Amino acid sequence: VLKRSFGLMLEALDDLKEDEVYVCSGSSPIYALWGELMSARAIQCKAAGAVVNGYSRDTKGILALDFPCFSYGPYAQDQAPRGKVIDYRVPIEMEGVRINDGDILVGDIDGVCVVPREIEEEVFTRALEKARGERMVLKKIQEGMKARDAFDTYGIM
Numbered sequence: 001v002l003k004r005s006f007g008l009m010l011e012a013l014d015d016l017k018e019d020e021v022y023v024c025s026g027s028s029p030i031y032a033l034w035g036e037l038m039s040a041r042a043i044q045c046k047a048a049g050a051v052v053n054g055y056s057r058d059t060k061g062i063l064a065l066d067f068p069c070f071s072y073g074p075y076a077q078d079q080a081p082r083g084k085v086i087d088y089r090v091p092i093e094m095e096g097v098r099i100n101d102g103d104i105l106v107g108d109i110d111g112v113c114v115v116p117r118e119i120e121e122e123v124f125t126r127a128l129e130k131a132r133g134e135r136m137v138l139k140k141i142q143e144g145m146k147a148r149d150a151f152d153t154y155g156i157m
Helices: 009-014 036-044 059-065 117-142 147-154
Strands: 021-024 032-034 049-052 092-094 097-099 104-108 111-115
Touching (some): 009 036, 021 092, 032 049, 036 049
Antiparallel strands (some): 104 111
16 A cells, blocks of 8 residues: 555545545645645545645635635645555544544634534534524624623623
């Protein structure tokens, strides 16, 4: 595996299923883990996005494809021959967070959150409650309520 270009990256990419997210970690900071060609293949597999614990490249191409990619940001140098995927469809740890097959990944402009499948209902219920509370406090602040009063009244800031 280690003698092959990219290791198992091409197999991992081709094995993506509909609505899955490509997740990659354990890399060196001297090359990008994701790019436009990988995004094009992931789209063909009907994947939902990519989350890489490192850099991506071909930013304009990825944006033109409208493919969700979460990375540290852009980096020009590609992976080959510098990096190799050594396994896939295994639990992975990213910044101290364990990600298992079947977990839900939610990403937006602020980052990515991992929701373990076993507690998804509780997490989403609590997240909706928090969002509703924050919207109410936002409305009160826009109506003139002071930050201290809003926090003392609602416990949210």
